[in-house]
Amino acid sequence: xxxxxxWAVILSTLLLVSMVVGCTEPSAKKNGPIELEFxxxxxxxxxxxxxxxxxxxxxxxxxxxxxxxxxVPGADVTxxxxxxxxxxxxxxxxxxxxxxxxxLQNYNAVQPISDIVGKEKLDPYxxxxxxxVTIDGKVMAIPWxxxxxxxxxxxxxxxxxxxxxxxxxxxxxxxLFANGKQIHAKLPKVYGSNDIATLQTFITExxxxxxxxxxxxxxxxxEHVAFVEKFVQAYKDGAIAPGAVxxxxxxxxxxxxxxxxxxxxxAQAATLNNIEKNAPSVIPKLKVVPPVTGKAGKLAVxxxxxxxxxxxxxxxxxxxxxxxxxxxxxxxxEFCKLVPIFPSTEETLKxxxxxxxxxxxxxxxxxxxxxxxAPNLTVNILGIEKEQELKEFYEEEIRAAMLGKxxxxxxxxTAVKHWNQSLAKN
Numbered sequence: 083x084x085x086x087x088x089w090a091v092i093l094s095t096l097l098l099v100s101m102v103v104g105c106t107e108p109s110a111k112k113n114g115p116i117e118l119e120f121x122x123x124x125x126x127x128x129x130x131x132x133x134x135x136x137x138x139x140x141x142x143x144x145x146x147x148x149x150x151x152x153x154v155p156g157a158d159v160t161x162x163x164x165x166x167x168x169x170x171x172x173x174x175x176x177x178x179x180x181x182x183x184x185x186l187q188n189y190n191a192v193q194p195i196s197d198i199v200g201k202e203k204l205d206p207y208x209x210x211x212x213x214x215v216t217i218d219g220k221v222m223a224i225p226w227x228x229x230x231x232x233x234x235x236x237x238x239x240x241x242x243x244x245x246x247x248x249x250x251x252x253x254x255x256x257x258l259f260a261n262g263k264q265i266h267a268k269l270p271k272v273y274g275s276n277d278i279a280t281l282q283t284f285i286t287e288x289x290x291x292x293x294x295x296x297x298x299x300x301x302x303x304x305e306h307v308a309f310v311e312k313f314v315q316a317y318k319d320g321a322i323a324p325g326a327v328x329x330x331x332x333x334x335x336x337x338x339x340x341x342x343x344x345x346x347x348x349a350q351a352a353t354l355n356n357i358e359k360n361a362p363s364v365i366p367k368l369k370v371v372p373p374v375t376g377k378a379g380k381l382a383v384x385x386x387x388x389x390x391x392x393x394x395x396x397x398x399x400x401x402x403x404x405x406x407x408x409x410x411x412x413x414x415x416e417f418c419k420l421v422p423i424f425p426s427t428e429e430t431l432k433x434x435x436x437x438x439x440x441x442x443x444x445x446x447x448x449x450x451x452x453x454x455x456a457p458n459l460t461v462n463i464l465g466i467e468k469e470q471e472l473k474e475f476y477e478e479e480i481r482a483a484m485l486g487k488x489x490x491x492x493x494x495x496t497a498v499k500h501w502n503q504s505l506a507k508n
Contacts (some may be wrong), residue, residue, distance in 0.1 A: 116397050117148045118404060119173040121163075123387070126153035132420055140407050147400055160185055163392065167191055172394035174401035179385050180214055180463035181470070183223055186390070188467045188508070193391045194220035198402040206411055206427040210380070214461035215388060224405050225426035227417065228386035231455040232348040233448050234371040237364070240344040244268040251371035255283070255309075258347045258374050259316040265344045266320025273323035273336050277347045277374075279313040279480050281382075281473060282462050286348075288378030292464060299501035301476075302494035310483060310490040317484045327481045339364060347374035348381075351422075351448045370447035373455060381455055382462040386426070424456060431456055467508045472501050 125133055137149045152173065154162055160182040166172050178186070186192050196204065197220065204212060204221055211225035238248040244265040252258040255277075262274020277283070281291055284301060287309055291301050316322045323343050325335030336342035338353070339361040346353075357364055375381055389405040391398050407413065411429035418425055419435060430436070436453045439446050466472070476497045483493035 115146050115148045116400055117150055118175060118397055118401055119150045119152060120175045120404065121152045121154050121159065121173050122177040123154055123156045123159055123179075125177075126151075129417075129420060132417060136408055136413060140404060144400075144403075147404075149404065164191070167392060167394060170394065172392050172396075174391065174395040174397055175405050176390050176392060177226070178223065178388055178390050180388065180461050181385055183215060183388065183390060184463055184465040184469055185467075186392075187217055187222060187465055191393055192222050193393050193395065193398055194222050195224055195391065195402055195405070196221040198391065198398050199406065203406055206429055207409075208426055208428055208457060208459060210458065210460035211386060211426050214386070214463060217465055223388040223390040224402075224409050226387040226389060226409050227414065227423040227425060228383055230351050230422075230424040230452045231381050231383065231459055232373040233351055233451050233455075234373045235338055235346040235349050235353070236369045236371055237338065237341060237344045237367050238369050239367045240265065240269065240272055240341065244272075244344070248369055251369075252345075252347070252374060253372070255287070255312060255347065255374055255376055258345070259312060259319070259321040261345065262316060262321025263319040269344075270320075271342065273343055274316070274321035275343055275346045276323050276326040276331070276334050276336070277313075278317075278322065278326050278484060279310045281476065282348070282384075283313075283376065284309070285380050285382040285460060285462060286374065286376030286378060288376065288380065292466070296464070296466065297505060299498045299505065302491070302498040306494055307491045310480065310494060313480075314483055314486075314490055322484075327484050329477075329481075338368070341367075349373075351445075351452060354444055354448060365444055368444055370444060370451050372451055375458065379458055380460055381458050382460050384462055386461055424452065428457060466505065468504055472504060475500050 120137070122133060133151065137151060141147060141149060159176070159178060163173070163176055163186070183192065207225050212221060215221055215223040215225060234251055236248050236251060241248040245268060246261055246264060252261055258275065258277070266273050284291055284306065289301065289306055289309060291299065293300050313322065317326070323334070323336035325333070328334060338346060339357050341364060357368070373381060389409060391401045391405070395401050409426065411425070411427040414425035414427055414430045415433050415435060417423065418430065425431060431453055439449050463469070479488070479493040479497040482488045483490045488496070
C-alpha cells in the first residue's frame with residue numbers, strides 16, 4: 083500500500099506539472115558560464131571518480147559550462163523530479179529509467195531529445211533501445227546502461243540423463259517445452275524451467291501488446307491465446323515447474339540451484355552469482371547458451387538507465403550535448419570496465435573488451451552470449467499510466483490460466499478488459 087500511496091502523490095504532483103510547465107527559456111546566457119544541474123541515481127558512493135572525472139573532462143572541453151552534480155536515491159528520483167518541476171527549479175540532465183520516463187511522459191514533462199539534437203546524433207544507439215524511448219515518433223531520452231541481455235542455462239548432467247544433447251540448445255519456446263517434457267518424463271522429480279508467459283515472451287514472439295496508437299490492449303487475439311495455451315500445456319507436462327506460478331520469483335521451489343529445474347529459456351546473468359553463492363557444486367554442470375528468442379528473434383529487458391531533459395530546463399541544447407557526451411561509446415566503455423553493465427551503443431560492444439573474452443568460466447560464457455544477443459534487445463516498458471499495476475494484473479490472470487482456474491482465452495480477455503478500462507480513463 084505504501085508504494086501505491088507514493089505513486090499517487092507523484093501522479094497528483096504531475097497533474098500540476100502539466101499545467102505549470104511552459105515553454106523552455108532560451109538556452110544561452112549572455113554573461114558568465116552556464117551551469118547545468120545534473121542528476122544521477124545512486125552513483126556517488128561507488129563511482130564518484132568516474133562521474134566527476136567525466137564532468138571535469140567535459141568542462142575542460144567546454145569552458146563556458148559548469149556542471150553541478152546531484153546524486154539521488156533511485157526510489158526518490160521520479161518524485162524528486164516532479165517536485166522540482168512544480169517549483170520551477172528544474173534540473174537540466176536527469177538520470178531516469180524507462181519506467182520513470184513513462185510516468186513523466188504521461189504528463190508532458192519531458193523535452194524530446196530528437197527536438198533538440200539532429201537525428202544523426204542518435205545513430206550510435208541500438209535501435210531496440212531507441213525504440214523503447216520513442217513516443218509518437220519522437221525520441222524522448224538517450225539510452226545509457228542496463229544489466230545486460232538475458233541468457234539461457236542448461237544443466238548438462240540432467241540433459242544427458244534425460245537423453246538430450248546439451249550441445250544443441252533450444253531456440254524457440256516449442257523446442258524448450260519439448261525438451262522440458264522429455265526431462266520430466268525421464269526424471270520425474272525434475273522439471274523443465276520456470277519460464278511463464280510474461281509480456282516479455284509476447285515480444286520474443288512478435289505479438290503486440292498495445293494497438294499502434296497505444297490506446298488499447300490487443301493481447302487477446304487468437305494468436306496470443308494459442309501462444310499462452312502452449313505454456314499452460316507445458317505446465318501440465320512438467321516442462322514448466324509447479325513453483326513457476328508463485329508471485330515472487332525468489333520463492334521458486336524448483337530451481338537451477340537445487341537441480342529440480344534443468345534449464346532456463348530466459349535468465350538474468352546475475353542468477354550465476356546466486357548459484358555460485360548458494361550451490362557452487364552446480365556451477366561445473368552448467369552451460370550458458372543463447373536465450374530463447376521466439377519467432378521474432380527479439381529479446382526484452384525490464385528496464386534500462388537513461389538520460390532525459392525535463393521541460394523547464396533553461397539550457398536544453400547544452401543539457402542534451404552533455405547527455406550525449408556521457409553516453410558516448412568511449413565514455414560508456416570506460417564505465418563498463420568499472421562495473422558489469424552493458425552499453426547502449428553498438429560501437430562500445432565492438433571493442434575488444436567485449437569481443438575478445440579470453441577466459442572460459444561460466445561468467446565468461448555468459449558475457450559472450452550476452453554480447454551476441456545485445457543488438458536484438460528492446461525494453462518491456464509501454465509508456466502507459468499505472469503500467470506496473472496493469473502488468474501485475476496481467477500476470478495474476480496468467481497464473482490463473484496456468485493453474486487451470488481459467489482458460490487462456492478467459493484470462494487474456496479479462497486482462498485486456500481491465501487494461502482497456504484503465505487506458506480509457508487516461
